Amino acid sequence: MTVSATAQATEVTTGTVTAFPAVEPTRAVRDTRPLRLITCGSVDDGKSTLIGRLLWDTKAVKEDQAATLRRDSGKQNDLGLPDFALLLDGLQAEREQGITIDVAYRYFATDKRSFIVADTPGHEQYTRNMATGASTADLAVLLVDARTGLLEQTRRHATIASLMGIKQFVLAVNKFDLVGYDRARFEQITHEFRELAISLGVRQITAIPMSALKGENVVYDGKASMPWYEGQTLVEVLELATVRSAQTVGFRLPVQRVSRPGESFRGYQGTVAGGSVKPGDSVVILPSGMVANVTKIITFDLVRNAAVSGDAITLVLDRQVDVSRGDMIVSLESQPQVGLDFEAHLVALQSEGIQPGRRYWLKSGSRRQRVTANPFSQLDLKTGNWHQRTGVLAMNGIGKVHLSFDENAVFDAYEHNRTTGAFILIDPDTNNTVAGGMITAKRSSVTGLRSDETRVVLSLPADLADQLMATELFSRRRDETDLLRMTASEASQIFEDAAGGI
Amino acid sequence: MPSTLPETELHNPQTAKTPLDPHLKALENEAIHIFREVAAEFDKPVMLYSVGKDSSVLLHLARKAFYPGRVPFPLLHVNTGWKFAEMIAFRNDIVKKYDLDFIEHINPRGKAENVTPFTHGSALFTDIMKTEGLRQALDAGGFDAAFGGARRDEEASRAKERIYSFRTPEHRWDPRAQRPELWNVYNGMIRKGESVRAFPLSNWTEVDIWRYIQVEDIPLVPLYYAKERPYIERDGMMILAEDPRLELLPGETIQHGSIRFRTLGDFPLTGAIPSQATNLEEVIAELEIATVSERQGRAIDRDQSGSMEKKKREGYF
Incomplete structure (x- = not known):
């Protein structure tokens, strides 16, 4: 959603918007996978309001749903908008207790991309729900209240998200209207957060001053209130974020089932979990270690000449090998x-x-x-x-x-x-x-071996090591070996230290 | 042993079609993964087939997931006896065309006691014919997993449902005791008598469904497209007036207009919308500017907020 909606934003800040945002037909062009994100924040940081605002301003809330909301809440906030929290808390127990007890998934789209939000509870006792939501997320939005700044809970959420493998963070400094849109306050919180993020090894951080309630810097910009903020709105950041991909270069196919529709056909069905594969590639079946070559990659639509990470395929091999559900078919040259x-x-x-x-x-x-x-x-x-x-x-x-x-x-x-x-x-x-x-x-498998067994520690150029490991002999005894990749200078240091120790 | 496709299976019907964009491709891959996982982990799966657009997409994905083999489980249609006539005709064609194993179930108690939406009201009718009927059919077949076409964007309580949704031997859903679901690692371990409802379309939205139908050229019941049809207005809903069992109340008259349906169910409980959209492109164009959610035409969702959750706890899909 390209934002040139200063008029819209102004309208929102004057508090007169009770109607729907202008409806314009959009032709959805989805040239990327959906971005999966998780929102985290403490109980009162305004998380429900933020998600409600995202759904509202991207027109994901329909009129009848809004009418139900209005009927159920009976009250509206001072901007004349319904209580977004009721839109989100779908279970009776949640409505009764006024809290979110479980992960919920929300869907919205702009004309550039679609999004899946894992909406998780803020309470400390729900760390497990946050971990669940974070497991599939590409990006984490961490909310803080501009008045209180970072809390223990912020560190907690950032730590869990980073542990679960999330590399992209957005710090949403919310309720910014309540600190008078004070730029110094924004910079102070952002600085504190950067230090935290660096300690977690997270480098991709975007900080945004925002008022979710007023809709500033969420979907529409907040230039009217914060002319000094030159950065992106939340939605702009989300539109440009990258989706996670399996980082390993090696091909991985966990076998879900063996397809045998007729005597002459045997195919291995699963979703490619890393790398790519094409007919002619040599593969190893793990844990057995047997080697075979790929002859065909079959899908319903066509016999393909390649498959990449994420593709659900049926793989055909050139020889009869024992493969069953739970085995993993992997590339010969780069094995797990x-x-x-x-x-x-x-x-x-x-x-x-x-x-x-x-x-x-x-x-x-x-x-x-x-x-x-x-x-x-x-x-x-x-x-x-x-x-x-x-x-x-x-x-x-x-x-x-x-x-x-x-x-x-x-x-x-x-x-x-x-x-x-x-x-x-x-x-x-x-x-x-x-x-x-x-x-x-x-x-280390070495710990499991007899200590008097003779071992050889070799330091090799990476390409030579890869070629050696691609041999059938090596592949068969792979689990007796240890492997560490490092720079040449690190390797020489290890040898120096080892020589000094003896 | 030479690994070749059986000659007759080597059809390649759609190589010339527009390739899926990465968004739909990701959703398709996820759904296929779920189909294969459930088929491999459970002893006796079944697919709930309601003849609607979501079921049509679900069936298409099932055929893709198991190609070049057959769909390795039966389809189950829990009929109420009050479906649109065009739905039944379409259903019978599809079952034949794709060589599917098919089971139809109508609650015998409801039939014997002549339970109708007019005499018993929508809530009780749905409870007996759909929820109870579904439980009967699942018990009779001994199914330990049932695929459904539910999507999380449909309704608030659905937004919290897992892809593998655990059910007790009484088919009950306990939203507070759901198993955590991390990554795409699904826990399919159950005891005898327990079961799982599996939802491959969990992450699809209504727009995704329609765009996928368009790109994949999936056949649908014609009621989804606008046409001049007879209808009456009742309780703010436009009810199709074709079935002789529909009795007009005082003041009601049969009108004619160009209408279509956004969802399909029992004809007395499913409202039409006025529309000029006679093909998919026009339906999608209407949808992308629509300001009303698709379940708005469903009488059963309107009784009270949280009525879906209540029904689901009792075993409804």
Whole structure:
């Protein structure tokens, strides 16, 4: 939505707008995937008002819904707009208690793009809901009240969002009308937030002064009140944000099902979770390690000459190999980790917490297997520091755990692939989802070996290492090896240190 | 063993069509992923098929998901006996054309007790013929997963529903005890008797549905397109006056006008809108400037706010 709507904005600020924004036919051109975002803020930061404003100003609220709203709320705010919170809180319990208790998903679109908003509760006890909403989000909008500035809750939300892999943040400095549109105040809050974001390793930050209630710098600009603000409105930022993609270069296809419509056909169906594939490519089936070549990529519409991350496809291989649901078909030259021991970040989602030593079901992609999770460190959300701590990881807690499997597991690190590095834990007694997890690393397999076994540590140019790893021999014994990628100078430092130590 | 497509299956019907834009492609991929996941994880899935536009899109996606194989589960139509006649004719054609396994269920109690929307009111009629009928059909078939075409943008309580929506053996939905759903990792573990409703179209909006129908050239019941049709006005709704069971009340007269339907259900409970949109392009053009939500024509949603949540708790879709 290109914004030249100073007139609209002025109208809004004068408080006379009770009618709908002007309706103009828009031809939707969607040349990008929908952007998924999460909104977070404390209870009174005006989150519902912001989302309501987004839906309202992009015309996602229809007249009959607005009429129901007006009927239900019976009151209107001083701008003559309905109580947006009622639009959002769809469950009876929420209406009765006046709070949001669950993640809700909202949809709106501009003529440039469409958006899916995960609307999550602000209360501290709902960290788990925020983690759920953040798991699929490309971008996080963090709300703060301009009068109070950053709160402990802001740090908490920013930490969770960044842990869940969100790299793009918008800081919405809301209720800006209530601080007299004071530019210095905006700059002060923005500066504080930048320091916080840097401590979390987040670099893509946009700060916007806004009044969600008055509709300033949400969809329409707020130049009438804040002529000094030259930046984008929220919607402009969202329109230009990038969608997450699987960062790994290697092809990944978690096999969902084997299609055998006739004796002569066998195809492996799944959604590409990283990289790309074309006929003729050599692939490895994990965890078995068997190698085959791709002959065809089939979809309903056409036999394709390539498939990329996100595509739901049927893959045909050139030879009969044993592939079943839960296996992963991957590129030969860039493979995920296979092993019995991994480390992960975990968010505990249920009141029982995560019990050390207890056996859970783990589901990742289409694969489900037994695992024990042993917490060894916990994140203090107030300070952002990690503390060594074993024992139960309580509900809403974020911890680091060791995962031990009975059978080989296949993962990428979550920072490399948000699909093949993510998993849930399921309680085998209740069948409930009790944790969400993100793989950080494979635990060194060396620890599992006899200590007197001879090992060789090699430092190779990356291209040579890739060629060696692409061989069938290497691929078969991949899980006996350890791999670290680094710069040449780091490698030489390690060798120097090691030589000094001996 | 040579891996080739069976000769007869090697159809390539739509290579010349406009490719999907990235937005619709992403929605399609997600829906196919959900179809495959449910089909692989559950013993006995079924797809609820209501003959409407969302069901038509759902069926199209199911055919894509399992191609070159057949759709590996039956379609279930919970009929009330009060559907538009054109819906039933269309349904029978589709089932034949796509070689689908098909089950129709009409609540025998409702039939025996002659439950009608006129005699029992829309709320009770819906409860018996739809909610109770659906429960009967799911129990009779022993289905442990049922696909539905519900979308989160339809109604406030739907906005909170999971893609895998867990149901007790009594088919109840407890909105406060929903399983968290992270990434696209779905938890399909249930005990015997419990079931899951799966919603592949959760993230689609009404505009997405119409644009997808257009690009993919999906056949629809003609009632979605405007035509000169007879109707009466009742309770602020335009009711189609074709079925002989519709009795005119004092003061009501049959009028004629160019009308169409935004949603399809039971003819006495589904209101038409005046429209000149006789084809898809015109329907979409109308939609993009529409200021009224599609469920506005549905009598069952209007009883009270939160009435959908109440119905869903009791087992309605």
